[in-house]
Amino acid sequence: MDEMTSSSPTVSQRDQWMVESQVFQIYQLFATIPPNAQSLMLELQRDKHIEFLTKGLRHLGPNFSVLDANRPWLCYWIIHSIALLGESIGDELQDNTVEFLNRCKDPNGGFAGGPGQMPHLATTYAAVNTLITLGGDKSLASINRDKLYGFLRRMKQPNGGFRMHVEGEIDVRACYTAISVASVLNILDEELTQNVGDYILSCQTYEGGIAGEPGSEAHGGYTFCGLAAMILIGEVNRLDLPRLVEWTVFRQGKECGFQGRTNKLVDGCYSFWQGGAVALLQRLYSIINKQMAEVSNISGIPEEKVCLHGTSSDAASHLWHEGMSESCSADFKNIGYNFINDWRAKDPLFHSIALQQYILLCAQEQDGGLRDKPGKRRDHYHTCYCLSGLSLCQYSWSKHPDSPPLPKAVLGPYSNLLEPIHPLYNVVLERYREAHEFFVGVS
Ligand SMILES: CC(C)=CCC/C(C)=C/CC/C(C)=C/COP(=O)(O)OP(=O)(O)O
Numbered sequence: 001m002d003e004m005t006s007s008s009p010t011v012s013q014r015d016q017w018m019v020e021s022q023v024f025q026i027y028q029l030f031a032t033i034p035p036n037a038q039s040l041m042l043e044l045q046r047d048k049h050i051e052f053l054t055k056g057l058r059h060l061g062p063n064f065s066v067l068d069a070n071r072p073w074l075c076y077w078i079i080h081s082i083a084l085l086g087e088s089i090g091d092e093l094q095d096n097t098v099e100f101l102n103r104c105k106d107p108n109g110g111f112a113g114g115p116g117q118m119p120h121l122a123t124t125y126a127a128v129n130t131l132i133t134l135g136g137d138k139s140l141a142s143i144n145r146d147k148l149y150g151f152l153r154r155m156k157q158p159n160g161g162f163r164m165h166v167e168g169e170i171d172v173r174a175c176y177t178a179i180s181v182a183s184v185l186n187i188l189d190e191e192l193t194q195n196v197g198d199y200i201l202s203c204q205t206y207e208g209g210i211a212g213e214p215g216s217e218a219h220g221g222y223t224f225c226g227l228a229a230m231i232l233i234g235e236v237n238r239l240d241l242p243r244l245v246e247w248t249v250f251r252q253g254k255e256c257g258f259q260g261r262t263n264k265l266v267d268g269c270y271s272f273w274q275g276g277a278v279a280l281l282q283r284l285y286s287i288i289n290k291q292m293a294e295v296s297n298i299s300g301i302p303e304e305k306v307c308l309h310g311t312s313s314d315a316a317s318h319l320w321h322e323g324m325s326e327s328c329s330a331d332f333k334n335i336g337y338n339f340i341n342d343w344r345a346k347d348p349l350f351h352s353i354a355l356q357q358y359i360l361l362c363a364q365e366q367d368g369g370l371r372d373k374p375g376k377r378r379d380h381y382h383t384c385y386c387l388s389g390l391s392l393c394q395y396s397w398s399k400h401p402d403s404p405p406l407p408k409a410v411l412g413p414y415s416n417l418l419e420p421i422h423p424l425y426n427v428v429l430e431r432y433r434e435a436h437e438f439f440v441g442v443s
């Protein structure tokens with residue numbers, strides 16, 4: 001290889017430089033404008049986002065035919081985004097959505113990507129989360145839990161994992177969507193949880209993150225899925241958490257947003273997948289410290305010597321996590337509920353303000369909708385996951401999910417504040433609580 005060839009940048013280096021230059025141009029422009037103009041640039045364009053989202057719920061043009069097998073996802077991305085913005089879609093659209101999702105229901109359980117299609121775990125997760133987000137008895141009662149349980153059992157595999165659909169792929173997404181749905185509907189049992197932990201554990205890679213399948217590359221999407229599923233089944237202590245923390249936090253780069261995997265480009269949707277994983281890890285402080293102490297063979301050392309931030313710790317705040325690792329199998333039905341009730345998180349393990357800056361300045365379109373990165377077009381998926389990530393950032397210092405964050409935790413005007421989410425299911429917290437009460441009541 002001659003010198004010229006060896007020093008030529010690779011395609012991915014060029015792509016990276018291009019993105020960095022676009023992002024830094026935006027930040028430079030921001031730094032040079034007066035404070036009132038900065039404040040305007042950082043404002044969340046609520047009305048424009050609602051307009052973009054509501055329009056998508058009423059009508060989508062022919063370009064959307066590629067998403068024909070993902071229609072419950074479109075419902076979830078749009079309706080969850082609207083709920084994060086603190087708005088509702090109104091009675092007519094609500095009734096239409098419940099009725100449409102009814103038509104996606106398979107007679108033998110599970111929701112398909114559209115009427116007449118085969119049931120699929122991903123669209124089942126999207127449909128269930130949509131119905132929970134809509135809330136109300138009609139919407140919640142439209143979920144047939146017995147049939148849904150049957151579908152989940154049929155997707156369960158001898159290796160512990162789940163298939164996405166009949167003859168479909170087995171992966172960590174399937175584990176998460178099955179476990180999340182079962183947990184939120186209060187139908188999680190040992191038949192479903194059996195060996196899921198072994199399967200997810202086999203997907204944690206040498207880098208520390210979690211891959212879609214054993215032997216694949218660690219990726220933010222699967223890392224969120226794997227970690228959340230392990231928490232929901234009460235087996236999170238089996239993962240190598242210090243390595244997982246290290247991998248995840250280093251995915252936030254100088255562009256201020258997260259990348260999905262090593263040496264790939266920043267993307268707004270990872271504000272939730274990676275940001276969500278970090279938000280979960282932030283609440284596993286005690287287990288992480290314990291694992292760190294074990295590997296360094298430290299015993300009897302005060303917790304502040306081995307903790308992640310070097311801050312002093314509040315031993316009482318870890319009771320839930322410790323209790324969970326010992327008595328998980330007896331009570332995994334309540335793990336999602338306790339997770340939120342025992343919310344006494346430590347400080348964020350990522351740069352929350354920087355991530356908000358990426359979302360508001362680089363991912364937000366002033367005309368409504370959010371996107372992957374500058375130069376890309378807005379879409380409903382990125383709008384949903386950028387807003388979900390923004391909400392996590394705003395509440396990342398909160399020690400209680402019901403107390404509004406301090407103004408310094410919210411970048412831009414305080415009117416940017418979104419609704420808090422339940423970080424294990426990604427539904428607005430208040431809607432989760434209503435569903436929890438409803439489904440505990442019917443069990
Ligand atoms: C609940 C549920 C269904 C979760 C799905 C999680 C999720 C987003 C998985 C990511 C899948 C994946 C390998 C994307 C890589 O795309 P890419 O190569 O285009 O992107 P990259 O360059 O950023 O890695």
Ligand SMILES: [Zn+2]
Pocket residue numbers: 267268269270372382
């Ligand atoms: Zn993306």
